[in-house]
Amino acid sequence: MATRRDGSRRREGLTAEENNGDDWLSTLPDEILHNVLSFLPAHEAVWTCVLSRRWRNLWRSAPVLRIRVFQRLRNVERFNKFVNNLLLLRDPVPLDELEFQTCTYWPTMMPRPCIYQVKYAELWIRHALMCKVRVLRVLIQTEHLAPLELSMPLVSKHLTTLQLRSVNLDNHALDFSNCPVLEDLQMNFCTISTPYNIFSQSLKRLCITKRNRTETNFIDDLSSLPALEDLELESCKISTDKMVSQSLKHLCVTKCNFEMSTHISVPGLISLRLGDNYGSIPLLESMPLLVTASVKFGTLSWGCRKCRYDPGTCVCCDGDPDGDGSVKCKFFRGLSNAAKLELVAEAGMVEHYIVRSLCILKQDLTWCPTFSKLKTLLLDGWVVGHNFRALGCFLQQTPILEKLTLQLCKGHEDMVEIEESSSSMGQLVRFENLERVEVRCLRNDEWVQKVFQILNTCGVSPDKITIQV
Known part of the structure; x- marks a missing residue:
């Protein structure tokens, strides 16, 4: 009985809110x-x-809905029913963000997969647009079945961000002229009808990622995107002779296949990244506002496919009517205004590709313009070892260089011997403004010491050189 009285006292001591189960x-x-x-x-x-x-x-x-498949909805019919009921029972209030993901519907789980795919997806998208959604993410997880088909043009005065994954898009779906505030568009693993153009007067950022599929071509008509500032391409096929944009400020192209030597003309560019691309090497035109640039040659980088990069035989590559190297300088003419530059060649390249991809570098180093703004420079061992005298010509054109980083971490055992270059480098280059040299390597061996000696010959005092092992 005493226990009951104690329990009764404890219950009497609870507040009204606690008795109601509130917290x-x-x-x-x-x-x-x-x-x-x-x-x-x-x-x-x-x-x-x-x-x-x-x-x-x-x-x-x-205001935010994140629709995802969970264990009870591993059946596509249940998933469709759940989402339909969710949207129908929801209050008619605006949506800030809608994200829906579907699982991969394995054929063993679905007797008729082609019939029971996410057949209401377009209806859900329309409903979200009616709810004034600002951020819309349609993420289809599909490895064995066809992606979602999207053929309707989107119409919304509120949509600012759109992310699509594994969606088939035709030309109608790529017309965003009726989305006046759309600024960010991401398309991952999407199949896009070719030829195609993306139309938007407001789009500022475009990211296209497509891996292990070759049917997508990126067409150069960026005039349909007059406000575009940030363009990111990954694992795309680029089959155009010129890419032109007056508004672009940031460009990142990685793991892409250049089917020809594309001329990149983006005079307003501030930052550039080219990394691990293959096929032909793109040609860079003047970028007077460029601040940072990073260029990395992949293992399958080639020169011009018209001549297979046989220097002096192709007007497309080597035409130089004035004889001053203005056309021959394919890369550095566009990069010459950068304040920070990284130049890397893939260390795992076989000799056949080294010759073809670095040949264009050697020519550019010989004809390179003055880098009047360059203060920070990173070069890897392949660039240093295979073009050491040409490198001296290049460094001669960096009058205000303050920090030089030599990255010798991979494969420098196979570099060309450079000890005979020491005296010639000292005659070519005198580092007057250089404040710091950083040498990165796997081990401090004889080859690194040779580089150390050459830097001393060029007037770099030992206290300015740091070796990182």
Whole structure:
């Protein structure tokens, strides 16, 4: 009996809110609780309705929905039914963000996979646009079935960000002229009809990523994107002789296949990154506003496919009517205004590709212009070892260089012997403004010491040289 009285006293000591099952979290404003729900998948947000009366209908007005497949919805029919009911039962309030992902529907789980694919996806997208969604992410996880087909043009005065994954797009779906505030477009593993143009007067950032598929071509008509500032291409096929944009400020092209020596004309560019591309080597035109640039030659980088890079035989590559190297300088003419430059050649390249890809570098080093703004320079061992005298010509054109980094971490055992270059380098280059030299290597061996001696010959005092092993 005493125990009952003690328990009764404990219950009497509880507040009214505690007796009702409420807690301090439930006393927070709707805006904060909606923010909590925004981090949850949609099905977990719905499950919060059983917590208390306070939570019963909060999910209906949540401004963020993250629709994802979970164990109970591994059946496509259940998934479609859940999403349809979720959107129908939701309050008619604006959406800040809608993200829906589907799982990979394996054929063994679906007797008729082509019929039961995410057939309501376009309807869900339309519903989201009607709810004034600002951020829309359509992420289809499909490895064995056809991607989602999207053929309708999007119409929204509120959509600012669109991310698509594994979606088939035709020309109608690429017309974003009816989305006047769309600024960010990301397309990952999407199949795009060719030829195609993306139309948008407001788009500022475009990211196209496509891996292990070759049917996508990137066409150079960027005039349909007059506000574009940031362009990122990864694993795309680029089959155009020129890429032109007056508005572009940042360009990143990695793991792409250049089917020809594309002339890149982007006079307003501030930062450039070219890395691990293959096929022909692109040609860079003047970039007077360039600040930072990083160029890395991949293992399958070639010269011009018209001449297979036989210097002096191709007007496309080597035409130089004035005889001053203005046309021959394919890379450095465009990079000459950079304040920070990284130049790397893949260390794992076989000899056949070394000759072809670095031949264009050697010619550029010989004809290179003055880098009047360059203060920070990084060069790797392949560039240094195979073109050491030409490198001296290049360094001679860097009058205000302050920091030089030589990266000798991979494969420098096979470099060309450079000890005979020491005296000639000292005659060519005198580092007057150089404040710091950093040599990165796997081990401090004889080859590194040779580089150290050459730097001393060029007037670099030992206290300015740091060797990082």
